[in-house]
């Protein structure tokens with residue numbers, strides 16, 4: 652139980668402790684901010700019925716796509732200030748206690764899909780992983796320099812998706828509207844040959860302001876916590892431990908770069924299939940990518956360049972600068988140049 656003086660001090664401090672999800676990793680390979688719709692500010696959304704709760708308030712558009720496959724580990728990264736990757740600053744101010752989760756929505760075109768119109772399923776969640784002493788998912792996030800890692804479920808259908816990680820801060824959630832929601836939407840392409848289409852919810856719609864995991868006074872030191880939203884697909888929520896949570900980082904913070912990468916990530920795409928392909932710039936001049944934040948091609952082959960041989964599934968990568976994988980597309984799709992770094996089976 653906190654004293655009211657401490658509580659008041661923490662509320663005053665909280666305004667500078669807000670945060671955004673702003674970068675992503677795939678199997679430990681840095682994708683930077685390539686495929687994120689960056690929120691305009693680090694302020695939270697507080698209404699569970701606002702369309703803002705889908706992909707944040709007027710988040711910037713992005714033409715970037717990050718490629719993943721079912722079974723891949725994805726890490727999303729939260730910090731308080733835009734572009735900050737320091738591990739010496741808490742990812743989200745330490746008085747923001749609550750759960751973190753991740754959702755996917757299958758969409759036709761991830762660069763234009765409207766999050767509040769999409770159909771979402773949850774793929775990861777962590778709430779109160781230990782209750783003796785009480786330890787929240789956001790504390791685990793801070794232990795790991797803002798990194799939250801989960802697995803893309805096996806068997807889900809290939810195609811484009813929005814990925815929506817979320818933190819809910821419950822620090823003033825003793826009245827309706829007190830909870831704070833922090834989310835970003837990332838634009839991804841999922842490969843593979845899965846066929847699963849998990850049951851979905853709408854966002855907004857998945858939460859009610861009276862949900863026990865949203866309208867809760869955490870200063871009453873709950874012994875258990877009910878994470879709001881649907882049951883996750885393809886994973887199970889960690890059970891609440893009754894022993895102290897290990898605070899050693901599971902993310903190797905030593906590999907954290909100081910800045911965001913300025914080159915396209917491995918396997919990156921930057922234009923959706925439904926948009927006309929931008930003509931490739933002549934190779935004799937400087938290469939420009941009109942629709943992306945990148946103006947310099949990668950100077951070395953990515954360490955994780957695909958080495959697979961055989962046939963590439965629809966929406967998979969089949970060519971591009973530094974690409975060494977298979978170039979043949981599965982029947983019914985053809986290898987299409989999306990940009991100098993990325994060709995895709997479409």
Ligand SMILES: [Cu+2]
Pocket residue numbers: 665666669747820831
């Ligand atoms: Cu706050």
